[in-house]
Amino acid sequence: xxxxxxxxxxxxxxxxxxxxxxxxxxxxxxxxxxxxxxxxxxxxxxxxxxxxxxxxxxxxxxxxxxxxxxxxxxxxxxxxxxxxxxxxxxxxxxxxxxxxxxxxxxxxxxxxxxxxxxxxxxxxxxxxxxxxxxxxxxxxxxxxxxxxxxxxxxxxxxxxxxxxxxxxxxxxxxxxxxxxxxxxxxxxxxxxxxxxxxxxxxxxxxxxxxxxxxxxxxxxxxxxxxxxxxxxxxxxxxxxxxxxxxxxxxxxxxxxxxxxxxxxxxxxxxxxxxxxxxxxxxxxxxxxxxxxxxxxxxxxxxxxxxxxxxxxxxxxxxxxxxxxxxxxxxxxxxxxxxxxxxxxxxxxxxxxxxxxxxxxxxxxxxxxxxxxxxxxxxxxxxxxxxxxxxxxxxxxxxxxxxxxxxxxxxxxxxxxxxxxxxxxxxxxxxxxxxxxxxxxxxxxxxxxxxxxx
Ligand SMILES: Nc1ncnc2c1ncn2[C@@H]1O[C@H](COP(=O)(O)OP(=O)(O)OP(=O)(O)O)[C@@H](O)[C@H]1O
Ligand SMILES: [Mg+2]
Numbered sequence: 001x002x003x004x005x006x007x008x009x010x011x012x013x014x015x016x017x018x019x020x021x022x023x024x025x026x027x028x029x030x031x032x033x034x035x036x037x038x039x040x041x042x043x044x045x046x047x048x049x050x051x052x053x054x055x056x057x058x059x060x061x062x063x064x065x066x067x068x069x070x071x072x073x074x075x076x077x078x079x080x081x082x083x084x085x086x087x088x089x090x091x092x093x094x095x096x097x098x099x100x101x102x103x104x105x106x107x108x109x110x111x112x113x114x115x116x117x118x119x120x121x122x123x124x125x126x127x128x129x130x131x132x133x134x135x136x137x138x139x140x141x142x143x144x145x146x147x148x149x150x151x152x153x154x155x156x157x158x159x160x161x162x163x164x165x166x167x168x169x170x171x172x173x174x175x176x177x178x179x180x181x182x183x184x185x186x187x188x189x190x191x192x193x194x195x196x197x198x199x200x201x202x203x204x205x206x207x208x209x210x211x212x213x214x215x216x217x218x219x220x221x222x223x224x225x226x227x228x229x230x231x232x233x234x235x236x237x238x239x240x241x242x243x244x245x246x247x248x249x250x251x252x253x254x255x256x257x258x259x260x261x262x263x264x265x266x267x268x269x270x271x272x273x274x275x276x277x278x279x280x281x282x283x284x285x286x287x288x289x290x291x292x293x294x295x296x297x298x299x300x301x302x303x304x305x306x307x308x309x310x311x312x313x314x315x316x317x318x319x320x321x322x323x324x325x326x327x328x329x330x331x332x333x334x335x336x337x338x339x340x341x342x343x344x345x346x347x348x349x350x351x352x353x354x355x356x357x358x359x360x361x362x363x364x365x366x367x368x369x370x371x372x373x374x375x376x377x378x379x380x381x382x383x384x385x386x387x388x389x390x391x392x393x394x395x396x397x398x399x400x401x402x403x404x405x406x407x408x409x410x411x412x413x414x415x416x417x418x419x420x421x422x423x424x425x426x427x428x429x430x431x432x433x434x435x436x437x438x439x440x441x442x443x444x445x446x447x448x449x450x451x452x453x
Contacts (some may be wrong), residue, residue, distance in 0.1 A: 008068075008386075011360040015073045017041040029356055030073055032349030033066050039340040040070050044077060047306055053276030054304035056295070058284070058334070060311055060327055061342030064382040067310040070342070071280045074308070080224045082111040082277030082305075088286035099294050100250050106298055107227035107256075109305035111275035112263060119180040120219050121155075123148050124191045124210045125172050130162055146176075149212040161185075175208050180216075224275060227303065230259050260303065277305045284309040285328030288320035292333045299336070309337070350377045350385075357386050363393045365404040372409050380418040388412050 016028035021041045023034050030037060036059065046052050059067040075083040086105050091098045123146035130142035142157040144165070157165070161178075164185045170176055173194035177186045189206035235251045266272035281287070287295075298304060309329075316328035325331055345353070351374045358365050365373070369392070377385035392408040401408075417425065426433065 006361050009072045011356050012069050012072045012076070014077045015041055015044065015070070028073070029360075030066075030069070031352040031356065032345055033070070033342055036061075036066070036070060036340050036342045037073075040074055043306070043308075043338075044074055047078070047081060047276070047278060050081075050273075050275055052306060054299045054301070054306075056299055056307040056309065056337050057340060058309045058311065058327065058329070058337040059340045059342060062344060063312045065312075065342035065344060067312070067342055068282055071282070071308055071310065074278065075280070078278065080111065080113075081275055082109050082224070082226050083280065084108040084277070084305075085280045085282065088281050088283045088291075091287065091291060096250050098288075098291055102291060102294055102298070103256075104228055104231075104248065104251070105279055105281075106305060107231060107303075108229075109277040109279040110227045110303050111224045111277055112227060112230065112266075113222055113224050113273040113275050114266070115271060115273075116221050116223075117218050118221055119216060121146065121178040121180060121216050122188075122211050123153075123175070123215045124193075125170060125174050125176060126152065127172055128157075128165060128170065130157070146215055147210070148215055149210055151215060153215055175210060226277075227259070227263075230263075231256060234259060274303060276303075279305045279307045281307065281309045284311045285313045285316050286319060289318060289330070290320070292318075292330050296333055296336070345382065347374060347378055350374050350382060353382065354385060354389070357389055361390055361393070363389055363404060364402060365389070365392075366406070369404050369406050369409050372406050376409070376413060380420065384418040387416065391416065 011029040014028040014030075015037050016024050016030040017037060018024055021038045023030075023037065043057060059070065061067055071085070075085070084105055091101045091105075093101055096104075126145040126147050128142065128144055130140055132140060139159045140162050141159075142162055144155045144157050144161075146153055146155065160183060164183065168176075168185050168187050170185065170187060173191050175188045175191050177188055178184070179186075189208035191210045192207050193210060194207075231251050232248050235248075235255045263272060263274070267274060295307065299307065311327040311329070313328050315324050315326060317323065318325050318328055318330055323330075326334060329337075351370065354370060354373055354377065358370070373385050373388060373392075376388065388409060389404075391412040392404045395411050396402075396404045396408045399408075
């Protein structure tokens with residue numbers, strides 16, 4: 001088995017679409033569901049161009065049809081564009097209000113690309129000379145000689161620089177970069193002129209050209225932070241440590257207003273750029289009326305991410321009301337959404353997904369067993385079949401077989417019930433369980449879901 005625990009979507013590496021949005025077969029862990037993937041690909045393209053914000057998309061479809069998987073695939077292709085995943089039930093917390101937690105999720109999903117010009121010194125090390133004081137105590141001093149193809153300069157070294165030079169193991173012949181503001185030293189590689197020392201350096205050393213021109217240059221560096229990170233750092237009672245503990249509490253709206261102002265200032269000066277990212281809210285039917293009205297309003301704000309939602313509900317009660325609505329989402333909000341629907345998989349797709357899962361979980365399975373498992377998936381559910389992979393492997397190991405075979409699948413499917421059999425069992429033996437509320441006459445599955453009005 002894999003050394004690292006394998007999660008449900010660990011085989012997903014991306015949407016697996018090319019530039020023309022055609023599916024690349026069997027690449028990046030995604031199978032079938034072409035229409036939904038293409039739709040997601042279109043959205044992804046415009047998100048990457050930074051052209052849209054404040055749009056909302058709903059992925060609707062039966063359980064196990066890959067809604068969460070598609071969202072995870074999108075997140076992997078976004079690069080430095082922020083992506084936040086939230087399960088709708090997470091907004092119900094004791095510490096902060098629903099609207100605060102949605103606001104935080106929104107601001108986590110908006111990136112600010114900040115451009116900074118820094119002064120750097122870049123050159124090849126000619127010599128490092130460190131002077132110790134005679135007694136061996138007290139600060140060390142030293143000299144560093146750097147050169148480019150055009151010039152050579154000697155720099156005085158302080159205690160701190162000597163420390164980082166030693167830590168980076170910088171030697172004569174290395175090409176290094178020093179950030180003047182922070183004093184940080186980066187080793188870029190060894191100079192080509194030292195390539196003949198190959199034996200002394202070993203095979204995994206990178207060789208680079210000795211830089212030309214001035215030793216001291218200006219360089220533009222870009223880093224992306226989320227609005228939420230800026231909020232937390234600037235809210236006085238929290239401090240940046242809250243970013244690690246996650247215990248951010250409510251952030252005052254004045255703090256946010258100030259930050260928004262500052263950032264729009266930066267944008268006008270061309271120092272920063274707003275990058276609307278993606279907020280993924282899974283199980284959207286868990287949100288209530290207040291949350292939906294908040295979303296309605298927040299999506300119209302100037303700084304809003306693209307919100308992608310997923311739901312496997314059909315007609316369902318809107319949480320906190322007695323009204324029924326498609327997907328448990330109020331009609332007026334639904335009207336703003338672009339809806340992507342996911343379809344049930346055909347047998348070939350299921351087989352491929354199961355095969356990929358086997359590879360991911362490092363389980364060897366015979367062709368026959370895979371065929372049987374595919375049958376199991378079509379009659380029960382994909383999720384149930386996926387569970388049988390690792391359990392089947394345990395059973396196969398017990399009988400000292402290296403491959404999972406049909407007998408193992410049969411054995412585990414007898415050991416573990418799927419949902420239909422479990423419901424059947426409950427209706428058959430309900431008298432022996434506590435708190436049984438199903439009337440004997442209508443034991444069908446819908447009866448369990450219905451709220452007792
Ligand atoms: N097109 C696909 N390609 C590869 N793997 C897939 C695909 N669709 C689903 N899977 C895998 O099948 C399993 C179930 O899919 P997923 O969790 O995305 O379903 P879902 O639509 O979110 O269901 P639910 O409504 O119950 O949340 C996951 O392990 C997922 O990675
Ligand atoms: Mg899901």
